[in-house]
Amino acid sequence: MDSPSKDVEFEKSFNEMISTLPKRKSWGIPEDYFQYQGFWLHPTYLKGVVSAQQQFQAQSTDIMLCNLPKTGTTWLKSLIFAIVTRASFDDSTSPLLSKLPHEVVPFMELYHADFPTYRDHGVPVLATHVPYSSLPRSILDSGCKIVYVCRNPKDSFVSLYHFNTTILTSMNLQPLDLYEAFEMFCEGVSVYGPYWDHVLGYWKASLEHPDKILFLQYEEMKDDNVLYVKKLAEFIGYPFTSDEHRTEVPEKIVKMCSFENLSNLEVNRSEKGGMIQNNMYFRKGKVGDWMNCLTSEMAERLDRITQQKLSGSGLSIHF
Ligand code: PAP
Secondary structure: OOOHHHHHHHHHHHHHHHOOOOEEOOOOOOOOEEEEOOEEEOHHHHHHHHHHHHHOOOOOOOEEEEEOOOOOHHHHHHHHHHHHOOOOOOOOOOHHHOOOHHHHOOEHHHHHHHOOOOOOOOOOEEEEOOOHHHOOHHHHHHOOEEEEEEOOHHHHHHHHHHHHHHHHHHOOOOOOOHHHHHHHHHHOOOOOOOHHHHHHHHHHHHHHOOOOEEEEEHHHHHHOHHHHHHHHHHHOOOOOOHHHHHOOHHHHHHHHOOHHHHHHOHHHHOOOOOOOOHHHHOOOOOOOHHHHOOOHHHHHHHHHHHHHHHOOOOOOOOO
16 A cells, blocks of 8 residues: 555555445435445445555554444544544643544554555554454554443434534535434444444444453443543553642643533644545533433334344443
């Protein structure tokens, strides 16, 4: 991939491969979804996923943040970045005060598609929405730490729906009808969906490898954020010292990365960022906002599907 002829070869084999995949109309963005290894992806991401599968080299010291879109990426990126970089920056000097969390922690599949051989080893944190079963082999072999965050499917759907609608409106495109998007989500056709398969893949892996995969829930973190930030720091190998506990460093990190703080920073209120503007990553940041969007029938249906899909897995998520 680092020489032009390899680029051409990759493009050719990728185009051949994608032409054989099942395809579905997406939620309105003029790029279809393609079903790759059981999950629905837009070609832009898919190209990065395939490229990463072929050549991404994880290091044992890496920390991979994995999750579905709209389940807490921005929040967890900022928390992990703040924990890992706290020897260099505090809550008045952190790059998080002037950069979007997505700028300081890149996405493996986006950055890998563009810069396949480049790695910034300074901050060993990367994020991905890739399902567990499709992770590049080197992530599993390197023994690096994986942090997975899951969010209840009703809030995840509503967040995704609003995000999608905002993007389409900004592109002067017709947003997908709520009921149509809901039908597709229930069928498993959403970006990196089916939702339940994604969650269960990481859940089962976290039971098998509890020392390598930390499974978190957005709602539990919201409930007791300091406790979970301490757990997170411990798990990724950056535990807080007793001195840091005494001077309330975990509390300061929680505050700096809170929705209230981040969403009010100039950089995160800004409309820069092209198709996806910075401010689109910050909407309400609440648990239970689905109540303002879904009918009780829709909520019951999603709950029923979730109960069926998770039954027997031992995973109980917040409805
Ligand atoms: P991404 O996967 O596309 O990067 P992601 O950050 O997971 O998006 O999702 C955005 C959601 O996280 C939004 O939820 P909402 O639509 O229900 O409001 C956003 O508001 C929320 N969010 C962003 N930052 C934070 C934060 N610091 N704490 C809690 N929630 C947050």
